[in-house]
Amino acid sequence: MKKFILSGVLIFFVFTGCAPQNRTQSGALIGAAGGAAAGALAGQIIGKDTEGTLIGAAVGSAVGGAAGAGVGYMMDKQERDLNQALAASNAAAIHREGNLLAITLKGDVSFDSGSANINPGLYSEIDRIAQIMIQYPQTRIQVEGHTDSQGSDASNMELSRRRANSVMNALVQRGVDSSRIIVIPFGESQPVATNATPEGRQKNRRVEIKIEPSSAG
Template sequence: MFTPRSLSMVAAATVLALMAGCAAQNPYDPNTQVPQEGGVSKAAKYGGLGALAGAVAGAAINHDNRGKGAMIGAAVAGLAGAGYGYYADKQEAQLRQQMQGTGVEVQRQGDDIKLIMPGNITFATDSANIAPSFYTPLNNLANSFKQFNQNSIEIVGYTDSTGSRQHNMDLSQRRAQSVAAYLTSQGVDGTRVSTRGMGPDQPIASNADANGRAQNRRVEVNLKALPGAQGTAAPQQQYQ
């Protein structure tokens, strides 16, 4: 059972982890249009939550000294969570800056980052050949992916509902593969890259009108932490 002393040590460890996350350089800036989340960076939030979970686990493991176990668990888990959270903060901020004015949307959910590339800049109708307007965003992505190398890169192609389902499934897969092939040709590690063709599935707008169909014809790039990255990503080592 937790004693008042051990509970106070858990609380202290959590506060310290949050303070460490807040003290880290905050890449959010109004010019990059990244949410402030009440002034607390995602790194601080994830570090604090990780510290709390680690404190409970550490106290449970160390039966002889629950207070000491809580402090150790909080420190280890808090640093791991804040480490990758800060890493993802930096990558998100860079991508938002690079994608400004290109039509590419950057979304963030937890530690995952998603880029949505609309059909009007990616491919011509019924083609898997990269459009001229798509090269600048792709070159920026390749540079970012080479600098930030602690996440996997899933490329997903989509179409509207016009035409047969099989044709759209094949087309969306070929488009995803075209993007993957170009990124790897620019030096991105191919072992990090995977592709999927979703065809007309998971539309983000109505296919009943031209505007909606244009939104559905898109390519999405999903960035997730590589196995083990959340515990090892060290901002000062992974990007300078």
């Protein structure tokens, strides 16, 4: 019984104790650490007594760590594919936070002031983004709309909703499952630049696409 416990603990340290050698290993190890912690907690809940709790925690750590590593690796691959697909783009920028991928469709090429119509120059980027999303169905997608400060708060909130819906509809038309996507409008509440200049307002007229794993396993 003790050997079984020790084996589970050793598996946990294999995931969390090795220094990552590259971005892929880094993402996988982040996922492994989070999965192991969650698995250990679940194992403790399952345990019936002190010994059972130790066994449950060790097994939970190993199983949860393996699942978390798989999620991190998947997000690493998706980030790599998006970076390759959008390497030459001047309309989209990619940002990574843990297992969250954020794509910003820049305002200077996305939408004209007061309009929810996607500018033609953005469609090639949306084509590439949709192709990558289809390859990774184990993720969910949040499309966020943003505006500059021209106009009333209410009109800007509605405009940001229509802009996000325009991007969502474009993704769905290219084969992305609509059940994976939610739309959230922010109006003018989250500017990334000053609204005092035309250049700043262009940057604030944007849509951000957030991609995250649909589950921990």
